[in-house]
Amino acid sequence: MADCRPCEYVMRKILMDCDVGTDDAIAITAALFTEDAEVVAVTAVFGNTFVERTARNALNLVRHLGSSVPVAVGASAPLKDRGNIKPDVSHGESGLGTVTLPDCGGSFHSLNAPAAIYEAAVKASGELEIIATAPLTNIAMAFLLYPELPSMIRGLYIMGGAIDGGNMTRTAEFNTWNDPEAARIAFSSGAPCFMTGLDVTRNTILNEDDARAVRGVGTKAALVVADILDFMFARRDAGGEDAIMHDALAAASALCPGCVEFREYYVDAECEGRYTFGHTFVDTRGRTGNKPNVNVAVASSLPTFKRWLLECIERSARV
């Protein structure tokens, strides 16, 4: 007789490490409403603005969207503090541009971010996947504090770096520039790393039609995302960055099959260098002889990304 038990349906376990952050907020919102994934923890770090604000923004966001996921506060400065860190003005003073979320007044996780990451990994029994859309300080601290942690993680999906170019300097992307030592630790940790860098995120730009489709869904999640997009359009019109979905594409690289194509390369972060500080060296020609350690995003599908994001937003009306 055939075994008629239904296949066991296992939700993926996701931890979001972020510096909320306009595009972080979109990434978190999409992840919360992704069909087969459960966000088990959010950890905050400095980056787009001070960690006190990124953590409060993350907490207000998830509570506003009806999630009880714990939010842990993390690092306020990079591993090697050179005193050169300042907030990224392109996300506004609050980190969320002109978007104001209700103050939930809630409290943070009793553990700090590195301990919360370890706790989540233990609970997930080898199934934890981390989407890191900020400087990698929390992740690196967790790896340093808990040496077995990299082997307990199923995937570490990073928004950061680039094969070519930068947005902080000519050669460095913002997140990696903010803590290259942390990026180096993550890349060399042995955890399965997936790096979605500027090479592909820069092609992931939403427009007014996309914002209208999102807003039309009418839920809290839809309105948050649409309001953030409107802020980005105003920023673009004032000469700033366009509505580039850096962080949401990194989330999609984990959560939306077929959205991002990866190729394995050896990657390291420049921690010194007069002109190349914070650059991610990607050995595309195999000249170093080092074994590939990172899956690097080399192509992405904008239509697939847009469809996924809208599906997540639409699902927010059903949950």
Ligand SMILES: [Ca+2]
């Ligand atoms: Ca971010």
